[in-house]
Amino acid sequence: MNPEEYRKLRELEQEHWFYAGKREIVRHWINHFAPLTPEATLVDCGAGTGSFAVEMHGRCRVLAVDDHQQSLEILRRVLPPEHVREGSALALPVPDASVDCLTALDVLEHVEQDEAAIREFARVQKPGGIGVITVPALPALWSDWDVALHHFRRYRKQHLIRVLAQPGFRLEHCHYLNVAALPAIYLARKIRAWT
Template identity: 35%
Template sequence: MDGAEIQKLVALEDRHWWYRERRALLRRYLRRLPGAPGRALDIGAAGGGNTRVLLQHGWSPIAVEYGHDGATAARQRALPAVRGDGRALPVRPGSVDLVCAFDVLEHIDDDERVVSEMRRVLRPGGSALITVPCDMKLWSAHDVAVGHLRRYTRDTLRAAVERGGLRIERLWSWNVLLRPTAAYVRKRSTTSDLKKMNPIVNAALSAVIVSERYLPVQSLPGVSLMVEAVRTD
């Protein structure tokens, strides 16, 4: 993702319905993890919105961002941040309890190598939470604008995670109810979706995606896929 798109993200993510609910998913995941909070990596952290969630829940996180703009934005928010490549993480082997990679793999040619690096830095028994965009049928100008190389199926995501050396505990769809809307909008889009929204529209979309917490829709096609995985040895 280039600098201009990073700046859009940083300006929008606190209020935008999509980023707010994704942070809520992270919070619920953190509450379910056994044991005391430890060290965490937020790979592809951009301005550090998810890194802040980790801090709020007692973790000791590092925001890892490839680009100058994202790393600078995270530091300006007083977050611990380093510039680094997901294919060669600047962290010692076995030194991390949790790795988050939210919408990262689709930007990198060798996605299995990124997962392999996650496994390397995780301690045995450590956890990973990964999200990616799904389904090439939804490919649009948005994907091009934000630097995506691919969208995933369940099978291609499972293959990347398992070949990288992690064991999948759970794989599910997210942003299911709004998939028809996303497909309609993106067929007509000429740039990324990262833009300021009308507050009423933002609130309505937020209400829809929040409702997914209580509905049995996670096995249906969505706009994103999520994976919980662990290092087993």
């Protein structure tokens, strides 16, 4: 993406109900399963434009990680530079068993070797730590948008559960977001494909 597209994405993520709602749901999950203290470490893997990391900064010790230079430039503008590191889902720049909470919000679909990424998440997770992962759902919804965003896949719930089970994660909760909108999204994508 060019710098102007990143700027637009940052604005969209700040204002659009979908992104704001997703961040609120993620915060709810974190607070429900393992409330974070100010001393807790949260790694936001694939932090992108930093919307979630910025919201969590001040509530705990946040480390925003990304492997795209444009994202890193934005992250260093919206967070203290010491809270930003270059790294990827396959090589997180943190020691073993050092993370209380890891978030990967719409990241796994960009990683060809998703199971290797999950093993890396397990490596950095403290015993009793939590991870919150969101991914695009349902291969039937695959569209040009997925291609434009360089996705390797969309997930069915069973596929994600199987991937997460590999390193022995204990799954607390897995569900689809925005289920009520799925029929309309599916129909719109099919109509677009036919035209």
